[in-house]
Amino acid sequence: MTELDYEQKIKELEKANRILQKKLERSENNRILLEKSNDKKENLFLNVINELRESQKTLEERSYDLEQALKKLQAMQSKLVESEKMSALGLLVAGIAHEINNPVNFIHGNLQYAAEYARDILDLLQCYQETSCSSHQVIAKKIKINDFDFIREDFIRLMKSMQYGTQRIQEIVQSLRTFSHLDEAEFKAVDIHEGINSTLMILQSRLKSQPNRPEITVIQEYGSIPLIECYAGKLNQVFLNIIKNAIDALEQKLDNEQKFYQKPGIDCLQSTFCSSHLIPTIHIITELVDSWVKIYISDNGWGMDEQVTQQIFNAFFTTKPVGKGMGLGLFISYQIIVENHQGKLEYNSTPGIGTEFVIMIPRQLRGNL
CATH class of the missing domain: 3.30.565.10 (Histidine kinase-like ATPase, C-terminal domain)
Structure with a gap:
């Protein structure tokens, strides 16, 4: 091979080397661009993940707030219902207490007079018994059959028990009125x-x-x-x-x-x-x-x-x-x-x-x- 052929070969090799060098540079540039692109995509992906996490956290917080708000609304609703029930109960109690109180006061007041009248009548009957029964066998027999002595004692006890009963009702009615306090100022x-x-x-x-x-x-x-x-x-x-x-x-x-x-x-x-x-x-x-x-x-x-x-x-x-x-x-x-x-x-x-x-x-x- 001549010297000219060697020179030609060298030139071809140098040319091929330059071509390879340029290709290598382009590859390196492409690699760098690809790395940058991947970094951007990775950063973008991480940002998306972080945003999703933040959104999830916000949604959870809002969900918790909504749950708490719902519970408060339910509690407030129940409180209003319960207050309304107590108010209605109070009105009912006050109304019943008023309706019961009038006839009970009437009965209780009259029982006192009835007891006094009963004592007077019993005293009169006792006086009549002492003065007239000896000459009236029919009356004496009737008194014995009906056990007048027992009736005289028990009738007074009966009147007292009725007075106690009406007094007890009055106390209960007063307790109902005191409990409701609806006939008075609220505060x-x-x-x-x-x-x-x-x-x-x-x-x-x-x-x-x-x-x-x-x-x-x-x-x-x-x-x-x-x-x-x-x-x-x-x-x-x-x-x-x-x-x-x-x-x-x-x-x-x-x-x-x-x-x-x-x-x-x-x-x-x-x-x-x-x-x-x-x-x-x-x-x-x-x-x-x-x-x-x-x-x-x-x-x-x-x-x-x-x-x-x-x-x-x-x-x-x-x-x-x-x-x-x-x-x-x-x-x-x-x-x-x-x-x-x-x-x-x-x-x-x-x-x-x-x-x-x-x-x-x-x-x-x-x-x-």
């Missing part, structure tokens, strides 16, 4: 002890002994408390809810203990925890501390554990069986004390020992409600 100065007593009168049938339990003892220790400004009807509703819960707790404890001691092998007579030894008791104490009125309502019932106490003021929370409660009593009570009366509603409870609720309201409310 006024009242004696809270009258409200508690009227509530106990309303619940009297539940406090009495039942076939499966003894009577519930109510201990009242009232302090010296002046008239306080409050929404009397609403405050009585709080007393009603808390005392009803205390009765339920006592009945639950007695029922559970009776079931336990009825098990085979359990000797109730040898146990100090036997339900027959339990005296179901509700203790009500009132006192004035500085400018606060405090009402303590405690029971020696079933008590509550921590899981229950964390939710007792929540709407629709209840430990009672279906049909026994809606879970609104303490929820509404809390609103009445805290929102309507600027007060506090606290509790202390020990499972198996009992529960105490403490109602605290200022003697005078601050500002206009």
Whole structure:
């Protein structure tokens, strides 16, 4: 091969090398562009993922807010329904109390005169008996057959029992009127002890002994408390809810203990925890501390554990069986004390020992409600 051929070959190789170099440069440029494009796509993809995550988080927050709003609306609706029911009940109670009160007052007033007339007639008959019966065998026989002496004594007792009965009805009617407070101003100065007593009168049938339990003892220790400004009807509703819960707790404890001691092998007579030894008791104490009125309502019932106490003021929370409660009593009570009366509603409870609720309201409310 000649020198010329070598030079030609070298030139061809150099040309091929230049071509390969350019192709390599273009490949490198394409690689760089591809990397940049991939980085952009990756960043775009990551941005899309982050946006989706943010959207999901926002949706979850909005969903939670909507759920809470729905619960609040449901609670408010139930509260309005319950308030409307209490208002309707109060109107019904006030109406019935008014309708019963008139004839009962009439009967009670007339019984006093009837008793006096009866005494006069009996005295007259006794006088007639003493002066005329000896000469009238028919009258003497009639007196003996009808046991006039017994009638004379029992008739007076009968009149007294009727007077006591009408007096008892008057007390019940007055308790109904005091409990409803619908014939008075909604916000006024009242004696809270009258409200508690009227509530106990309303619940009297539940406090009495039942076939499966003894009577519930109510201990009242009232302090010296002046008239306080409050929404009397609403405050009585709080007393009603808390005392009803205390009765339920006592009945639950007695029922559970009776079931336990009825098990085979359990000797109730040898146990100090036997339900027959339990005296179901509700203790009500009132006192004035500085400018606060405090009402303590405690029971020696079933008590509550921590899981229950964390939710007792929540709407629709209840430990009672279906049909026994809606879970609104303490929820509404809390609103009445805290929102309507600027007060506090606290509790202390020990499972198996009992529960105490403490109602605290200022003697005078601050500002206009």
